[in-house]
Amino acid sequence: MGLNDILFAVLAFSALASALAVVMTRNTVHAALHFVGHLLCLAGIYSLLHAPLLGVLQVMVYAGAVMVLFLFAVMILDMGEQEHQAVAASKMQLGAAVLAALVLACLLAGLLRHGFGDALAPAGDPALDLGEGNIAAVARVLFRDYALAFETVGVLLLTAVVAVMVMAKRKLES
């Protein structure tokens, strides 16, 4: 077992643990901070899976920008005080847990049945280097094959920003 394997196991375990902590904790601020930890673990896993660009993006966009936005919202709404009613009644809790366990069982059964992708041969372009040339390879696919999708996402982000500004500027009725 090499260093990468140990690192991968530790990151996978802590990603799972912090995901559970997000749901279990009753304090909204703690949930947001546990989620930042979860995102950082996933960024490490991305890097180990030969996607260093996505690891960096995950840290900058998700753990940085998005979670700062979340924490701002938590502070504006003063959610820390609402801990007593954070978790629903126990009967619903049980139902939701059973439902989630069922979905997980279906997913894992599907994975096991298909041999976890053993039957899948590596079909990609061997010319695309997943190692050090990762950024160049992603950029080539993104700006050549997915150029339209990339531009559309840009327009979508602009639309979202304009929508947020309109909503924030709106005068409160009544």
Place this chain on the structure above:
Amino acid sequence: MPTLEISLALAGAVFCIGASGVLLRRDPLVMFICIEMMFNAANLAFVALSDRFKSVQGQTLVFLVIAVAAAEVAVGLSIIIAIFRTEKDVNVDHLSELKG
């Protein structure tokens, strides 16, 4: 070490934890965080299979998903804040304004 298997199982588990969080919690911000968690589980599956297939298509899609998720967070949080500026209530069970 079978990284693909572990990654896919982890993605499934995280997706289900996020789904149960959306069902269990009544705090809209935590529900929103759990939705983001489900996005991330899908992203992890994309990256793991991209690594398996030696193709960067999956990573490109993850790039686009992250951008869409950022836009979704901006709009969603502003809606939540707009609702709670008027309602002063943070339990989603008490919000029935949008019922058809």
